[in-house]
Amino acid sequence: MFFEPSIERHKTPERKGQIEVICGSMFSGKTEELIRRLNRAKIARQKVEIFKPSVDKRYHEEDVVSHNETSIRSTPVNFADDILLLSGDCDVVGIDEVQFFDEQIVSVAQKLANKGKRVILAGLDMDFEGMPFEPMPKLMAIAEYVTKVHAICMKCGDLAAFSFRLSDSKQKVMLGEKDAYEARCRKCFYEDKK
Numbered sequence: 001m002f003f004e005p006s007i008e009r010h011k012t013p014e015r016k017g018q019i020e021v022i023c024g025s026m027f028s029g030k031t032e033e034l035i036r037r038l039n040r041a042k043i044a045r046q047k048v049e050i051f052k053p054s055v056d057k058r059y060h061e062e063d064v065v066s067h068n069e070t071s072i073r074s075t076p077v078n079f080a081d082d083i084l085l086l087s088g089d090c091d092v093v094g095i096d097e098v099q100f101f102d103e104q105i106v107s108v109a110q111k112l113a114n115k116g117k118r119v120i121l122a123g124l125d126m127d128f129e130g131m132p133f134e135p136m137p138k139l140m141a142i143a144e145y146v147t148k149v150h151a152i153c154m155k156c157g158d159l160a161a162f163s164f165r166l167s168d169s170k171q172k173v174m175l176g177e178k179d180a181y182e183a184r185c186r187k188c189f190y191e192d193k194k
């Protein structure tokens with residue numbers, strides 16, 4: 001459970017925008033945490049819009065689907081800039097799988113927040129080599145709030161922050177789930193890293 005009373009905002013006439021980043025490895029529950037925050041805003045009758053890059057076609061085209069199948073309707077976009085046009089008058093903008101957007105997402109997040117919107121971005125903070133996954137580091141730097149969620153190491157059971165790729169592919173973006181990756185702690189990640 002997360003306790004972030006300062007993140008939750010009240011509906012006031014003059015609202016200030018803010019940027020929140022939810023980051024972590026695969027299987028860490030990033031999308032579940034994003035959905036949890038968005039659903040609470042919805043319950044408070046705030047207008048919520050959710051976007052994701054259209055590259056992520058693993059599941060239904062128009063849903064942000066977390067791995068435990070909690071889903072929420074979302075709009076797939078080709079470019080980060082599309083979010084500016086499509087977010088309209090909403091109060092809260094959720095963006096999932098942020099690591100698949102290019103650098104443009106950074107200025108898009110800034111613009112939305114500066115217009116008074118609450119912007120919540122979820123994405124992988126490290127790639128399969130354990131290196132920072134751009135543009136997440138920049139978003140983490142400009143955000144008011146950063147939440148790092150953890151998976152459980154599939155080898156030893158400790159907390160895991162790394163996404164270990166089981167295949168030999170060196171492709172940076174490789175979509176695919178449980179069969180292609182394991183969540184690993186630092187020790188188990190570097191012990192087996194090729």
Ligand code: ZN
Nearest residue numbers: 153156185188
């Ligand atoms: Zn481990």
